[in-house]
Every structure is written in C-alpha cells, then in structure tokens.
Amino acid sequence: MSPDQLQSAARPATGAAAAGAVACAEAPYLELLARDASPEAYERPVLLARAEGESVDRVAALEHAKFLALRVRAELEGRRRREAELSALFETAHDLAGLRDVDAVLRAIVQRARSLLATDIAYLSLNDPERGDTYMLVTEGSVSARFQQLRLGMGEGLGGLVAQTARPYVTDDYFQDARFQHTDTIDVAVRDEGLFAIVGVPLTLGPQVIGVLFAADRRARVFEREQIALLGSFAALAAAAIDTTNLLTGTQAALAGLERANEVIQDRSAVIERASEVHDRLAELVLRGGGVHDVAAAVAEVLDGAVEFTETGGTPAEALEASRAEGHAVRHGPDWIAAVAAGEEVFGALVLHGHPDLDPVDQRTLERAAMVTSLLLLARRSAAEAERRVRGELLDDLLDARDRDPRLLRERAARLDADLDATHAVLATRLDAASADADEEAAARRRLWSAASHLATTRHGLAGTRDGGTVLLLPLGPGDTATELARRTARELGTAVRQPVTVGASAPVTGLAARPDQVAAAYAEGRRCLDALQLLGRSGEGAAAEDFGFLGLLLAGDRDIGGFVDRTIGPLVAYDARRGTDLLRTLDAYFAAGMSPARTKEVLHVHVNTVAQRLERVGRLLGEDWQTPSRVLEIQLALRLHGLSGPGRR
Template structure:
C-alpha cells in the first residue's frame, strides 16, 4: 500500500465529524501509534483488539481505554477503505490486462480462458465458466470452464429459459442465487440439475454477454457453498462479460476479415487461372486458325492439340474408336472419358466421321476438355471442306470423262489441257473400265445410295491413280492409265477388288483393250467404253459376279465383245508362239496342227494327210504342247486354237 493512501485514510478519519464530547476524548499521538503500526504492517482485523486488551490488562484509566477504542475504530475504518482500494486496483489491473490481451487478440479461446480465470480469481469463487448461444439449435453451450471437475457439467447445454444461465440468456439481465436448488425463479430440469449437482455448486452468479442489443452468451461465477454476491462483484463480473463479448466480436470480425482475405486470394487465384485459361484458349484458337488458313489436315490438328494438352491426340476412324464412348460423346456433344483416354466425336450434323482420342491422360480439367472438343469441331470442318473439295474435283473429272464419251466434236487440245489440270495424261496408254454393283437393292433409296457410294469410291480411285471417273448407265465408268508391265485383265480385277472393299459389296468390272493417244483420237474412249460394257455384261451372263475381266479373257468370244474385232490380237494370243516358231525355224507346226484337228485329232490319220511318219507327227505335237501349254488339247482350248488357225489361214494372202 502507498504512503499517500495511508495519509489519505488518516485525514479522512480526522476530518470526520466528531461525536458529542469528542473533544474530551482526543488522544495524544502515543495512543494512535500502535494502530498506525498495525495499518503499516497490514495486520488482520483481530489484531486491532490487542492494544485495547493490553491497556485493560495494565489497568489503564478509563479515558485512555476510551481513547484507544476510538483510535481502533478509526484504524479499522482506514483499513477497510484501504482494502477496498486494493481490491479495486486489482480489479482494474485485471480489466486492463484483459483489455491488453484483447488488443493483441490472436487466439479467442486463450482470451476467453484468461477472462474466466481472472473472474474466478478476483471474485474468489470455486468455479467460473462461460457459455455461448447456439443460434442454430436455439440453446447455449459451455465454451470455457475454470475450476470445474465434473465432465457432465462441462458438457451441459441449456435451453432458453432453462436454469439460471438460460434465464440470463433469455432476459439479457444478470441473475444471482445464494442457493440454486432452493431458488424457484429458475426452470429446473433433470439434465441441468444433475450437472450442477455433480459439480456441487450452490451459489451462482450469471451476467449476459451483450453485442448491441443481442445476448451472445453468459459469464458465470459460482461457489460450492452458500454465498451472497455483492453489487461490486456483480458489476466486476459484468465488466469481464463486456470484455468477453468484445473479444468474441473482435474474433468474429477477424475471422470475417480472414475469410474475406481468403476469398480474395481465391478470387485472385481464379482470376489468374482464368487469365491463363484465356491465354491458352487464345493460343489454341490461333494455332487452329493458322492450320486452317494454311491448308493443314486432320493430323496437323491432332499434332497441335497434342502440344497444347501435353499428351498424344490421334484421329481415329469411327470403326476403330470405342463404340459406347463414341456414341455418348456424339449424343452429348462433349468429350467423354474412356478408361485412361478421352474421346471426342468428330461429327457434322448426323454424320459421324470418327473421333479425336487423347491417349493416357485421365486427368483433364474443363478447359482442356473444351480444347479437345474445339479441336474435334475444327477436324469435322476440315473433313467437310476436304470432302467438298474432293466432290468438286470428282465432278470436274466426271464432266471431262463425259465429254470424252459424248462430245466427239470437242477440241482435242482443250480436252488435253483440262486433263492435265486434273493430273491426267491423255497421251499415255489407258483402259476404260465399266463397274457395276451386282446386289439388288430393296428400294430406290437404297439403290441410289449404293450408286453414290460406288461413284465416290471410283472417283477416289481415279483421283489417286491420275485417271477419270463418272457415273453412267446405272454404274460407273473409269479411265485409268495402264502401266507398262500391266495388262487390262489384271487392272480390271484389281479395280473390282478395290471397289468391292470400299463399298462392302460385290462389284463387277469389265475392261476394254488398251487405248492410246486419246488427245489425237478422243473418240476412241466411247468405243472402248462400249467394249468394256460388253465384257461387263458377259461377266454377268457367266455368273462371275465380283470379278474383273477384259475381252481377251473370253477367248474367241472376245472377238464378239471387242469393239474393233481385233482378229490379229486373238490369233497372236492363241497360236502366236507356234506361228513365230515356224517363222524362226522354218518348221511346219501350224500346218501339222491344222491337219491334226482336221483328222479328228488322230495322229495316224494326220501322218497320212501330211505324208510323214507317225513319229514325226508325235514329235511335232509334243513341240506344240511345249509352246502352247499342256492343256492345249482341252475342249475349250482346242476350239479357240481351231478358230485361230482358220483366221490365220484367212489372213494369209492367197496365191493366184
């Protein structure tokens, strides 16, 4: 205690109004000295009786004893005032410390715990605790306890109006009881009473925690014995409650501020991410636009998207893509995941071209997914553009072939120029091929669709083979160049196989004999087409569906099919080796063959016809077999050989 406080207390005692007769009882300083010493030592109230008792024991006069009694009363008054000031100093110090803690608030629980601890210490109670309102459940719950030993008490929840705390929370007014269980002002419940009984509480003081006009909780001080709480103690606990409310409000504001900052940080991250997304999308758009403008293809698009998505993107035909995932992507219009891959259907309207497949990239964010979908759309546009260009070129090729077939009065030079612009060389040797689907369509629509598919396949074959193609007479006609080591028959068969594979149906192809120098003789195309059609019809009559052949494959029937009736060619193909052998060696194999057939293929009669030995006939026939093949005496070959012998004989000028 400070000296100023002691002097102030002494002045207060001396300045107090003196009772009647006080002048007679004024005592010298020696009477007050023992009490001043007790005040200085901070002795207990009982110690102030000691000087009076000693004086009486010594038989001091009544005036001295009265003076001592008067001095004792003054000293006790000073002592009481000093103790009150000490208590107020401690309370103010605790409040200042709490305010300091609040100013540097870092942990709300720590601040609330300190408030409860100081309230318990200053009020000298056994227990102090703080409860907060739960707006969701409409009750209050224990937040902090100090001095509590009962677990059930620490977990209590009080409904509004239940118990002392519930009443404080409901009315926003402090309540105090010196004997809780005997106080009928509160709504007692089994749960609350059981918790209070476990803790052993008797006297309880509760004050509300206010934020504006709203109660957010209750601060309690309680004893395990009956006790009367003074006004100063109620006011002190109210001050702590105000600080606790301020701490909670500050903590809430800090939490809101931190949440707002966190939201701002997240928003900033989103903005940065979106900015990156926009940049990536712009980059993808620029790359795809550049590809389209410079005439890039489907694989160029896949390569560009592979770089952007940091993966492998491939264009896959519809038949090779996962059917279920492809159909889902087509129906939804979005890329879909299939195992570790992503599938984006490449479509145009109801037409399915295939799919873009992102390989081995299971994690794909929405932006990358959109990039893949955009690439699929660009791919479909490229395919449509390429198909449109191909169809336009096919139409141009078809128109040129139509002119070669129909317009015989066209300028050959102009026809040659048009062919060169399309990559066709009319000065080279060509073969005209007539192709037709053999299957019967169920209706006109299916038949028209089948013809379109055949024409598309033939046009593609012609474009890649530097030829021409056109739809004609319910089928397709092609003008294809003939390689030096190739022949019309092999070309017809290859064409039949290729077209059949492309349209998934049997395609029969008839070929003409090779035609040359179409620039000078463009009308030869029409004649060759007529020959090819005859071969095509012959294949149909012979039941050779899905096959290819030229007139030379039909033996002597080829003479009837060939447009130019190529007798020399037939003779050369049939008995040319024998004729050439006779010319080189001066032998007589042709005459022997002629006599052999004329004699009914009898060697004995042949020797008589030729006037040679039978062994000579046998040797000559053996030589013929080596030149024409072992099957030269088969019925079909024998018929062709006899016809060729007769034509050969007719072609030899007769001597007059």
C-alpha cells in the same frame, strides 16, 4: 501579568503537549500499518492505555490515531485489491493478445474472476443460436455434474434476465428472488450445486448478448459495485476473446476457402490451358489439311490417354446414339464416347480409353475434337464430291463430245492429276445382282460410285456414271495388262461395296487427248465384255476382250484382227520370218490332216520325224497347251485369218 496574557503564553505549551501526545499515539499504529496487521490488532493500543489508566486525552488521541490508521489501512487494502484486479485484467488482455486457445483464455478469465471476487464458484454460459438456448461453457469450482451440463432456455433464470436486459443483475438469495423466471431444471441444478448469492454480467458484441459471466457463493452475500464492475471487465474480455476467435475462425475458413479456390483456379487454369492447346493444335491441323487420325492423336496427347476414331459399326450403338442426341460425350464403362455427327448423320465416334473419371473441361475438349472431326469429314466429303463431279464431267466430255480441244482436255486432266497422253483402259462396272428393294439398290449404287470415285482419285484416273453402272478410265502401269487391271478393280470394288462387282475392260488405248473418240469406242468394248461375263455366268469377275480368244473379235469394237493373229500365232510367224522355216504351213497341214502326223507327212512330202520335230517346235513357241480344244480353235481361226490377210501379212 494579566489572565489573557497567561492564557496566551500557555497555549503554545498546551499545543506542543498535544502534538507530542498525538505523535506518541500514532507510533504504535504506524508500526501496525508497517506490519500489515489485522483490524483486531488496532484495538490493542487503546485497550492497553485504558488498562494502564492513561489520561482521557491520551485515550482520545489513541482513538483518533486508530481511526486514521484504519482508514489508511482500508485505502491501502483497496489499492492492493485494485492493483490485483488490474494485474489480472492486464494478464487476461495479454493472454487475449497472444490468443492461441480460446478455451484456455476463457478458463483463465473464469478462474481469475473467481479468485478476485473470492467466490465459491464462477462460470460462463454462451448462447446457442441453432438450438435457441444457452449452455455452460466453462465452470470453475463446480461440484455438480448436473449443474455443469445445464442448458437454459432463452429468458430463463438469472442468466435469462441478464441476457434480456443486457445489464448486470445480483441476487443475495436466488430461491427467494422473484425478478426472474424460475424453472424446475434450473432450480434443481442450482440447489444441487448449493448456490445462494449469484451475480451475472452480460457478454456483449455490439448490441448483441452472446453469453453471461457468473460469480456465485454457497452462502448469503452482498456483492459490491467494484466487484460487479470487475466481473463486467472480465466479461468484456471474454466477449473480446470469443469475438477474436470468431474472427480468427472466419479468417482461417476464408483463407482455407481461398486456398481451395486457388487450387481450383490453378487446376482450372491448367485445364483451360490444355483446352487452349488442343484448340490451337486442332486449328493448326485443320489449316494444314490434317486428317481424322491426326485429330485423335493430338487429343490423345493432351488428355494423356488413347483416343481412336471408330466407324459407326465399331461403336456401341446405345452410347453412340446417346452422345448424338445429347450433344455431349457419354461414359461407357471405362471409356468416353463422343459422337462424330452432323445433324442426324453419324460418321462414327471419338473414343477415349482408360479415363473413367474425366474432368468436365477435358470432356468438352473431347467433344470439341469430335466436332472438328465431323467438320473435317464434311469438308473432305464436300471436296471429294466436287472432285468426283469434276472428274465425271471430264469423262462425260471424253465419251460424248469428241471434238474437244486437246489442249483444254490436257489442262483439265492435269488439274485432276491425270495424264491423258498415258496408256489407259476403259472399264465398265456393274453390281452383280439387282436388289428387290429399290432403296437398297440405290444405296448400293451410291456405294459403288463412291468406291469407284475413290479408286479413280487414288489411281490418277477418271470416273463417272452411265447406263446404270460406273465407268472408269484408269492408266495402265508398266507391265500391267487390261486383264490384270480389270480383275484387280473387280476385287477392290467388291470389297468396298461388300457385294460382287463385275468389270469389263477395253483393250489399251493411247493418245486420248488427241483422239478423244477412242474413249467412247473403248467404253462400248468394255460394255460388251461386261455383258459377255454376265452371260457366261462369270459375274463378280473382271476380264478384258483379250481373255475371250476369238470371241474377242466379236466383242472388239474395231475388230482387231491383226492383234488377234499376233496374240495367237505371232511367235510362229516371227520364227518363220527369222529362220526361213515352214512352221505355219506344217501346222495348217497338221490340222487339215485331222491332227495326224502320218497323213501330214504325206501332204507335205516329208519324213514323219520332220513333222514331229516341227510340231515340237510349235509347242515350245505357243505353249504346252496348244493342242487343247479351245486353243486349237483359236489357232485354226488365226491361221485362216492370217491366210486371208494377203501376202503382206505372211
């Protein structure tokens, strides 16, 4: 066999031997890998083989197996580390997904960064835009209170360099590194903490750096790329946590704002609904002819308070003027006052009691009600003035135009709710005393005219102005007399104008539509009666011509002699006619005899007791005061007129 053939035949044996040797060399290292032994343990098989004098091939095989085993061990160690890092990142992401407390999440991030990088300390700083610096938010492993409370100016220290460049930076020896700006404050705090090697990565939101995540050791150390990348991943999660928190905070603030806005909207809606309700109710009141007090009641119900309309004299002057000048309701103590005015003219005010804190919309509601009240008062005044003018025109026609068509007069009176066919009295009125001030006198006359017009409207009569005074044509009620009407009118007008008013009334007149000329005559009689009252010093009173006895004959325009006789001795005339007695002749003889019963019996040729009995009967018919001087004068005049009236009157 040739040498080449021998060599070829020997190679398989040699290869098999080598393979066996390798397999034998790998066995102890597989066991070490299985036990996760320390790197030092991998030297023992080689040392043992050399000590036992193993062959060179055996030792070389063990060296090669050791090299491979250490590579496998390093790979496994790296994978375990990456698994731990990924697990930590997943846990952090899970915490972030269920974010409840951002501070807890950030603390967990810093703790995990410190643990995985195996550093002495880890910490996180955030920028403070309001103060223009950065501050320590979370520290883990720190023992220095000064370091934990450290605030850094923008651009200072390693963190300033990271923030400026938005890139990670590592220093193996902080105090010897000149790449960043050292300050005494930072250096003292770092020295107090005992730090040497520091790595910092930026927390970014888009292009903006919001903080820095640090890991540091108290000894010299070189940070590997994988560790820097891991710290960057934690920084990204921290930035996401902060961003999420900001979003949640903003969302919560927005939701809170929306809730507040919704509450305000609901409140405004309720207030606007109340205002709309008030508007509708006020419009309804105006359309159906409601009054001032109806408006106050409607507003009181809506505003849930007491509202009243007060005249100018019953409202605080300063508050009323302020409300009129500003055009708004003003607060006066616990009340609100809204002036009821038209231009410069003030009618009064709407006063809301018991609402010191009034909502602005409710305030406008009160102001709107005051405006509606002023419109109502203006409308009513305009209507009243128009009605007064129409009533005055009709009365003027009755006084001046005596040939008017009765039918037209009745129709005009009916439209004013007056009946010219009823019994009336004409009343002439005048203020008691003229004022020295012409303006005051004119104002008083206007008040008298206004009060008389109101009285005529409420009594279904007519009113007008004439001869510096006011004329009234008022109906007489059942059982009413001209005297009672005159006195009542004087009292009511005097109260209305707040000064005495004198009233003279005519005798009752009827059928005015058919005989309108009676009105002028009755007015002349009322004027004479008015003049007589003032001449007699009875200003401020009311009376009719019948109240003046025989003077009434002088005052009466038609000289109503029969009426005077009937009022004075009518009961005696009727008694004599009914009983056939002679009371009138006895009374006439009694006066002729100087009111002496003894001389009277001689004139009549009767017994004195008969005279006494007849005089007693006269007293019962004419009243107990028939022998008073004033009554005696009237009775004597009536007897004389009765005697002159002829046999038909006797």
